[in-house]
Amino acid sequence: MRKESSFAAVLSAVVLVCSGALILNQKVSAAGEGKISGTVRLDGPAPHMKGIEMSKDPYCAKAHANEPAHLEQVVVGSNGGLQNVVLYITEGLPASALAEAPKEVLVFDQKNCMYTPHVLAMDAGQTFKVTSSDQTTHNIHPLPNPMTGNIPWNQSQPPGAAPIEKSWKAPEVIPVKCNIHPWMNGWHVVVKGPYAVTDGSGNYSINNVPPGNYAVTAWQELYGTQTQKVTVAAGKAGTADFTFKAK
Amino acid sequence: MRTRLQKWSLLLGAAAVLALPPASCAQLTQYDLESRIGMESHIGSITGHAKDAKTAYRRYCTGCHGDLGDGNGENFPWVDPKPRDFQLGIFKCRSTPTGTLPTDQDLFDTIARGLDRSNMPQWSTFTKEERADLVAWVKHFSPRWVNEKPGTPIEIPPEPEITPERIKAGRDVYARVQCWKCHGVLGQANGPSAATLTDDLSRPIAAYNFTEGSRPKCGDTDRDIYRVFMTGLDGTPMPSFADNIKPDEAWDLVFYLRTLMSQPSKAKTMAKQLGLKPVDPNAPAGQQ
Numbered sequence: 148m149r150k151e152s153s154f155a156a157v158l159s160a161v162v163l164v165c166s167g168a169l170i171l172n173q174k175v176s177a178a179g180e181g182k183i184s185g186t187v188r189l190d191g192p193a194p195h196m197k198g199i200e201m202s203k204d205p206y207c208a209k210a211h212a213n214e215p216a217h218l219e220q221v222v223v224g225s226n227g228g229l230q231n232v233v234l235y236i237t238e239g240l241p242a243s244a245l246a247e248a249p250k251e252v253l254v255f256d257q258k259n260c261m262y263t264p265h266v267l268a269m270d271a272g273q274t275f276k277v278t279s280s281d282q283t284t285h286n287i288h289p290l291p292n293p294m295t296g297n298i299p300w301n302q303s304q305p306p307g308a309a310p311i312e313k314s315w316k317a318p319e320v321i322p323v324k325c326n327i328h329p330w331m332n333g334w335h336v337v338v339k340g341p342y343a344v345t346d347g348s349g350n351y352s353i354n355n356v357p358p359g360n361y362a363v364t365a366w367q368e369l370y371g372t373q374t375q376k377v378t379v380a381a382g383k384a385g386t387a388d389f390t391f392k393a394k
Numbered sequence: 395m396r397t398r399l400q401k402w403s404l405l406l407g408a409a410a411v412l413a414l415p416p417a418s419c420a421q422l423t424q425y426d427l428e429s430r431i432g433m434e435s436h437i438g439s440i441t442g443h444a445k446d447a448k449t450a451y452r453r454y455c456t457g458c459h460g461d462l463g464d465g466n467g468e469n470f471p472w473v474d475p476k477p478r479d480f481q482l483g484i485f486k487c488r489s490t491p492t493g494t495l496p497t498d499q500d501l502f503d504t505i506a507r508g509l510d511r512s513n514m515p516q517w518s519t520f521t522k523e524e525r526a527d528l529v530a531w532v533k534h535f536s537p538r539w540v541n542e543k544p545g546t547p548i549e550i551p552p553e554p555e556i557t558p559e560r561i562k563a564g565r566d567v568y569a570r571v572q573c574w575k576c577h578g579v580l581g582q583a584n585g586p587s588a589a590t591l592t593d594d595l596s597r598p599i600a601a602y603n604f605t606e607g608s609r610p611k612c613g614d615t616d617r618d619i620y621r622v623f624m625t626g627l628d629g630t631p632m633p634s635f636a637d638n639i640k641p642d643e644a645w646d647l648v649f650y651l652r653t654l655m656s657q658p659s660k661a662k663t664m665a666k667q668l669g670l671k672p673v674d675p676n677a678p679a680g681q682q
Binding site: 203204205283284286287288290293294296298299300301302303304305308309311326327328329 | 481482483484492493494536537538541542570571572575576586587590591592594626628629630631632633634635636637638676
């Protein structure tokens with residue numbers, strides 16, 4: 148068991164590091180701005196998301212007194228659209244599109260003892276800010292695999308604490324937890340290059356994609372990944388819709 | 395273990411769809427300790443050499459930490475908490491901020507002190523040179539020591555005079571930042587979050603019980619205790635409070651923690667004279 152798991156760790160680290168290197172080796176293609184958009188849907192009945200019992204912390208319980216909180220592994224809109232799916236480009240990006248992480252500072256908030264957003268996607272090297280809107284102490288504890296180059300840390304945020312600014316070095320799917328509130332669980336999905344996250348209707352749009360041929364990957368925390376080929380032509384957006392089978 | 399495997403297979407799933415690695419990366423899959431055998435440590439004027447610790451490590455440490463430093467020695471099944479996996483490069487007892495490597499001196503001190511509430515023995519019989527070599531050997535297991543430098547040790551101002559006011563102020567810090575959520579209002583490791591605590595590898599872990607008489611594993615001096623909550627114990631739920639407790643308040647908190655401990659102390663006597671009450675977990679945040 149132990150042998151297997153550390154093997155998986157090393158292998159995943161290597162695959163992540165090396166695929167990053169591969170992407171960087173690509174030649175620069177024609178410049179220009181375009182996008183890839185589409186919808187991600189769930190095929191079949193959405194699995195039941197259990198309600199969360201927060202009585203251990205009266206502050207949290209009170210915040211959800213009228214509407215209990217539920218687990219967020221699968222969040223489906225009325226039209227079957229799947230929320231919180233991360234879309235990113237796994238093949239075909241020119242080096243110019245990877246040179247610099249976006250300047251936009253992302254926000255990962257602790258609100259009513261839940262993470263908002265539940266899934267935060269970001270570019271490697273992009274700054275994010277961890278904030279707390281709560282009147283209770285949280286500890287924010289991301290758990291990357293240190294073999295990737297991303298190092299775990301664990302900081303408290305009592306009520307009124309200043310935001311914590313951080314970034315991640317390497318592409319990786321990083322679970323985030325609060326040890327004080329064991330139900331709190333979120334994700335930092337670190338990719339290389341442009342990305343998008345689906346909204347409540349399952350829609351997404353990856354912007355700043357120059358014309359070219361790409362592989363687009365959709366990641367969902369429970370269902371894993373799917374990849375499709377898509378072409379962005381000058382003045383014409385690429386489209387890629389995905390469907391995950393309900394389990 | 396299963397959760398750890400699941401977590402990392404998920405990672406693998408996310409990674410697998412990316413293109414195959416170029417050939418130049420293949421060598422990364424080989425866990426190459428030999429390339430780091432030149433690792434050194436620097437303790438004051440002593441330089442430790444990893445290669446000189448090989449025999450001592452095999453004799454004294456392998457049984458728990460394993461030949462490859464992965465914590466998978468033959469005693470693994472019988473030891474709890476589990477022997478540390480040195481390949482991950484994550485350490486509890488540091489003078490450096492959370493998320494950074496410890497200094498050589500930190501590891502040097504740990505090896506001599508041992509880790510209370512664990513099977514990690516005290517190793518006071520080695521000479522300083524031998525211990526410095528062992529520090530270098532421990533470091534050579536993780537690539538982190540090649541790619542990163544240790545963090546900058548936190549600054550600890552001189553310890554002020556203990557007063558009843560400071561003990562009271564320390565109690566207010568314990569309440570405000572909610573140490574009691576894990577450690578309990580009386581320090582008995584029975585706070586509302588205590589039962590569900592797990593370490594970074596998803597193994598159950600207990601918060602420190604101040605009242606039992608066991609020594610803190612990262613040292614028993616006031617400065618050691620100050621360091622614990624200002625750096626956090628990496629790999630465990632114990633977070634860093636460096637951004638939220640000012641240095642002066644941190645000393646107040648140390649004095650208050652002494653009142654919770656069973657060992658007799660000046661702080662304990664003062665608290666008794668004060669009739670100091672424990673924090674009230676039901677008061678609104680900031681007023682416990």
